[in-house]
Amino acid sequence: MYCPYCGEKLALVLHDQEGLIPYCKSCGEFRFPQFATAVSMVVTNRTKDKILLAKHKNQDDYILIAGYIKKGETAEKTVTREFREETKLNVVKYKYMSSRYHESHNVLMLNYLVIAENGDPVIDENELDEVKWFDPEEALEAIRKDSDAQYFLKNALSELKNKF
Ligand SMILES: [Zn+2]
Incomplete structure (x- = not known):
């Protein structure tokens, strides 16, 4: 060091x-x-029966929408800014869930459960291949296995069954 x-x-x-x-x-x-700090988002709709997942170019499985926190920015601001940049949709409400340190990228991921406005996401095709709404069970099938995203998604789905 x-x-x-x-x-x-x-x-x-x-x-x-x-x-x-x-x-x-x-x-x-x-x-x-x-280390860097980033937010990741489990995004649901107003009726809380869909989950939005993203896919990067040349990848088979789906991930959560995520982005690095800029220096001087709050994590809360990153959630609304990054989500709008990547989908052109607005965040209605969000709640902090939990965090995980990701060794290979030296980044602490802060996970949020997000309610987004209804609508079709419009993506930046330079960054993402696809962003789409899934039923919760389909989202669990589609998410990258043994990933932080899978861990955060499972937490969020049990939270949604309660009351968020
Ligand atoms: Zn020194």
Whole structure:
């Protein structure tokens, strides 16, 4: 591990509250691990009987709509901005669900359950191949297996059975 500011090799030093944390002797600063943050969305309609899934170019299985949080932006803002960018539909209501750290992309995914306005999504064909509404059981079949998306979708479907 190296200091992202000066390139000095980091040493683990005991921090008062946080335990052993990488420390840069040259800067005299603790360097907490850095990672990106993104939102992922399980999107349903107003009647809560459909789930919207997306597919990237040249991929067989479906995923959740997701996007990176821009520096300085709140996660809440990312949910409404990213959803509108990717579908041209508006978010009606959303609720934070849970998070998962994704090792291979070094990103913390914050999952939201989203109610969207009714309508047909209009996609940016440079980014996505397809975005479509599924019945909940079909969505579970179509979602990428053993993925964070599958985990978030299962959580959301049991939440929808309750009351969101
Ligand atoms: Zn440094």
